[in-house]
Amino acid sequence: MSTTQILIAGFGGQGVLFAGKFLAYKGMLEEKQISWLPSYGPEMRGGTANCSVIVSDTPVGSPIVTEPDVLVAMNLPSFDKYENDTVKGGLILVDSSLIERKAVREDVSVFYIPATRMAQEAGFPTLANMILVGKLLRECPEMGYENTEAALKKVVSAKHMDLFDLNLKAIDMGYRFA
């Protein structure tokens, strides 16, 4: 029995909500209980945006993640804000091309991925989010790689199937990043 509380945080436009939706669908395909909750309002237009995703074997109570097991930090304000809230023994994924500082916490696992730079160099500059998601799948034992393609099919709209391959590539890139 496990519950994984994930918080993805960054600027509006970085694909924070999309990344969360992918993880939620993946959990759903695995017949887990899931919830997805965005921050909403003016922050969606460029301020800080975040997204709570809970994937659990038991029914989800509160959908609000205040103490994440997994934090994906896509900008410095989010890292500053949520580093301390992450549970002891938790996992933090940092986009190190946008966040220069290192984690202060020593009781969590931290991975630094230059996701934004990697995405730019690979020719899909808007998919740093999915590179980080790939790394998340790798480092979070409750998640894993299974059902990635099926979940991605659910979130990439039929009109934009050309983006499917790029998203998958980004996830794989993150998954293989060492």
Place this chain on the structure above:
Amino acid sequence: MAEKVLMKGNEAIAEAAIAAGCRHYYGYPITPQTEIAAYMAKRMPKIGGVFLQAESEIAAINMVYGTASAGYRVMTSSSSPGISLKSEGLSYIAGSDLPSLVVNVQRGGPGLGSIQPGQSDYFQATKGGGHGDYHMIVLAPASVQEMASLTVKGFDLADKYRMTSMILADGTMGQMMEPVSFEHIEVKTYDKPWALTGTRGKRKHNIITSLSLVPKELEEWNFSRYERYRLIEENEVMYEEFMMEDAEVCIVAFGISARVSQNAIRMARAKGIRAGMIRPITLWPFPKAPLAKAADKVRAFISVELSMGQMIEDVELATRCKRPVLLCNRVGGMIPSPESVLAKIEEAMGGDRT
């Protein structure tokens, strides 16, 4: 297993309304419920329905009044400030005994307030809002699935009793996504011999109005409406008990507050504290009987709500103040943490209580 899709609560309301046979939606955009209107704008034209963005909330509710008079399933949706604007229309619809579905995805108030979740329209929804003696059936979903199922239920109850059903949700319920199924939706239809459908010269015309200038007649009219309300209080109460079998402390909470309280109850149980919850699903009619029964068993109640303490009054009334009722609340768009609810549970178990 039923096919499930991942949807926002707001979208689930819209899809469920369509599944329930609603083909008339009038609204005016306001955060955090705009997805309902957006969904209707996309879907209604494709299924021969009407989506109309009105010039104001007041116009929208009066379009509902008109469409309901003609006997069609009709809805509007808004968030707190917009519901205040609709209140005059809600009173007229109640006074005219018309069915309608109105959604309030609440935000922090009063005034323009915030756009973050609130539950401070409890009084407005359950005690009136508009003028005169009237009630609405008030349904409080606590999951995206319930956003859908209570919408269907709301249409049915509205038709059955010729009155407004209100879905009283909050920003969290509207914005969150959870798996939801639209299978097994059972749509009931009701004869509406009172509707304004044209007499074709074959029957006496119907009159829809809330006006009655003869006091004796208006009094009778009110009496008969309250007779229907009494039947609703007898037959339509919905609530859910959570870990109440052996509970010593009973939380009363609806919507997002109930979801947060669930976490707190599990945390309390892990510490050996026997906490439970009665979650009202209908806020009007309020689940008075189960609360009165619980008052003979538990040591204290805690009303968890996103308001300065509104539902707590109904809890005190329902339990005849037999046990202390504590308040655990945040307002302005803030939401209590499970830890703060747990602290209140511990306070209810220990501390001085007279």
